[in-house]
Amino acid sequence: MQAFTTLLKSSPVIPVLTIDRVEDAAPLAVALKQGGLCVVEVTLRTPAALDSITAMKRAVPSLIVGAGTILKPADLDAAMSAGSDFIVTPATTRALVAPLKSCGVPVIPGVATPSEVLERLDDGFEVLKLFPAEQYGGAATIAALSGPLPHARFCPTGGIGRDKVESYLALKNVVGVGGSWIATPKQIANGDWTGITENARAAAAFARA
Numbered sequence: 001m002q003a004f005t006t007l008l009k010s011s012p013v014i015p016v017l018t019i020d021r022v023e024d025a026a027p028l029a030v031a032l033k034q035g036g037l038c039v040v041e042v043t044l045r046t047p048a049a050l051d052s053i054t055a056m057k058r059a060v061p062s063l064i065v066g067a068g069t070i071l072k073p074a075d076l077d078a079a080m081s082a083g084s085d086f087i088v089t090p091a092t093t094r095a096l097v098a099p100l101k102s103c104g105v106p107v108i109p110g111v112a113t114p115s116e117v118l119e120r121l122d123d124g125f126e127v128l129k130l131f132p133a134e135q136y137g138g139a140a141t142i143a144a145l146s147g148p149l150p151h152a153r154f155c156p157t158g159g160i161g162r163d164k165v166e167s168y169l170a171l172k173n174v175v176g177v178g179g180s181w182i183a184t185p186k187q188i189a190n191g192d193w194t195g196i197t198e199n200a201r202a203a204a205a206f207a208r209a
């Protein structure tokens with residue numbers, strides 16, 4: 001996990017991707033990498049998601065490709081078989097905790113309340129995903145959590161557009177942010193690789209800001 005959080009320092013904005021056609025995966029990977037991003041997340045929301053993870057890694061071997069929307073242990077198994085470099089969940093059930101802990105790659109479990117934060121820290125997870133971040137109070141909520149839970153680190157996602165990224169990354173307990181704005185489902189469906197590279201460049205610039 002430590003190597004992963006170090007990597008996030010240089011590439012803290014993670015595009016959250018929903019891919020409908022596996023043939024879009026390779027040009028998408030190239031477009032994001034060209035814009036300067038190193039870490040991406042593919043949601044397991046479409047039948048093409050697992051093959052897309054494999055295809056993105058094949059197209060751009062240096063890209064770190066994670067799987068999101070892991071809801072049950074079977075999703076985790078499938079994501080690991082597809083070669084996922086890290087795992088993200090929107091929420092975390094008891095049944096998921098042990099498999100997540102032993103899967104062998106960095107895991108960012110989803111939380112939404114202080115009790116869930118504490119439970120996941122007790123489970124041994126270091127970086128947590130506040131989801132859906134904006135709806136659960138946004139950057140102000142994460143800042144408030146640093147009082148009683150200063151050791152928790154967050155990678156929030158959900159409703160975080162380009163205009164909100166800075167306010168999250170300014171917090172010392174935030175190590176990254178996820179968002180679909182960098183490559184929207186519409187841009188992917190339209191093959192707008194130029195627009196995606198431009199957005200990726202804007203996202204990459206937050207690391208240097």
Ligand SMILES: O=C(O)C(=O)C[C@H](O)[C@H](O)COP(=O)(O)O
Nearest residue numbers: 043068069090157158159179180
């Ligand atoms: O599927 C998952 O595992 C998720 O957690 C969902 C994503 O994090 C959000 O859908 C991000 O999308 P935006 O809110 O549009 O930036």
